[in-house]
Amino acid sequence: MRYSREHKLETHARIVRKASVRIREKGAHGIGVADLMKDAGLTHGGFYAHFDSREALVIEAFVYAMDRSTERWRKLAETTPPAKRMAAIVESYLTPLHRDDPGHGCAITALGAEIARESSKTRKAFAAKLDQMVDMLAEQMPRVPRKAARKQALAALSTMVGALVLARIAGSGELSDDILAAGSDAALGRAASPKPTAKKTRPRSN
C-alpha cells in the first residue's frame, strides 16, 4: 500500500474533523465536497476512497460534533460540584462566544432543523446522538429520579437550543444578549414564572 493503514485512518479523521466545523458554519448543504477536501489539504477526487457519499460524511461529521459536545459537558461536570453542574453547562452554552462561533459549537442548534428534513437514515443517526446527550445531561442531576431527571434535561436542552437559535437570528446586539440571559435563567429555573404574581422560589442550600 502506498500509505499505511494508520495514515488512511488519520486522513479520514481529519476530513471528518474539518468538515464538522465547516458544515456547522455553513449548513449541511452550504459547502461542497471540493471545498471540504481542500480544507483537509486534499483534492476532491479522493473523496470516495473515504466515504460512500457526501451524505455519509455529513452523518460522520455530525456524530463527531455531538460526541465532542457531550464529552466536553461531561468533563465540565466532573470538575464542578454537583449542585452547580447544570448551571456550569447552561452558562457555558448561552454565551456570545458560542453564539458567534457556530463552527465549534452545538450541532443541534447549527443543523437541527435542516437534519430533521434529511433522509430517515440521517435523522435517526441524529436522534440517537441526541438521546445520548440527554442521558448525559440527566446524569448531572443528583438525587433526582431517572425519569424526572430526563424530563428536566429535555426541558433545559430545549431552552438552550431555542435561545441560541433566537440569539443567532438576532445577531449580536442588545436583543441577542437579552435572549442569552433570559434563556440561562429559564433553563436553570431562575426565571420568574409566567404566572404574573408567583413568587420566586428560594432554593434550599445543599
Added chain:
Amino acid sequence: MRYSREHKLETHARIVRKASVRIREKGAHGIGVADLMKDAGLTHGGFYAHFDSREALVIEAFVYAMDRSTERWRKLAETTPPAKRMAAIVESYLTPLHRDDPGHGCAITALGAEIARESSKTRKAFAAKLDQMVDMLAEQMPRVPRKAARKQALAALSTMVGALVLARIAGSGELSDDILAAGSDAALGRAASPKPTAKKTRPRSN
C-alpha cells in the same frame, strides 16, 4: 396591460403564500424557483416579473409566515382569559400536529438556523419579525412590567422553539412526545426546578 393591476397583486400573493409553505417544508434552499412557480400554477420564466431574485421571495415568504403566526396567536389570546393565554399559545405550539406539519407551522423553527447564515439583509428582516413576535407574546402577560414581560416572552419562545426542533429530530416516537410535554411544562413554569431539592412554587391564585 394584459392583466389588471389587481390580478398581478393576487398572483404575487399566491406565489408568496404557496412558497412560504414549501420553503418551511423543504428549507430555504430545499426547493427551486421552477417548482415554486409550478406550485402557484405558473412557469418559471415569469418569476422575475414578480421578484428581483430568489432571495427576495424567501424574505417575503418568511415575513408572510411570521405575520400569520403572530396574528394567529393574537387571535387565540383574544378568545382566552388573560391568565390562560400563554398556556393556550404554548400548548397549541407544542403539539404532534405542529411537529408533523412544518409547512404550516412556525417559521423560526423551520428556518431559523438556516436564515442566521444568510445575507445580512435577510437576517435583519428575520430579526425584525422575531422582535414583533416577542412584543406580541409579552403583551399576553397581564400585570407584568414591560421589561419583565419581554424577558418571560423570550424565555418561553426559546423553550418552545428548542423543544419543537428537538421533537422534529426525534421523529414521532415516545422520546418526541416526551420532549413536547417537557417543553410545555418548562415554558409555562410548571417544570420542577433543576435544583434537586427546591420545592415547587405554589403560585398565588389571581
Added chain:
DNA sequence: TGTACATCAGTGAACGCGCGTTCACTGATGTAC
C-alpha cells in the same frame, strides 16, 4: 361605441455555473521472494 395600438404577465428555450460523482492515471510504499 367601435377600432387600432400598446402593454406586460406569463411562456418556454437557452445560458452559464457549480455541484456530486466517476474514472484513468500516478507514484510512494508495503510485501513477496
Added chain:
DNA sequence: TGTACATCAGTGAACGCGCGTTCACTGATGTAC
C-alpha cells in the same frame, strides 16, 4: 538484505444534472382616439 512487483490513497479532468437567471416571444386586455 536487496530487488521486483502489487497496491491503493490521492490527483485532476470530465460527466451529467439541476439550478438561478435571461431573453425573445405571445396574446389577452387596457387605453387612446
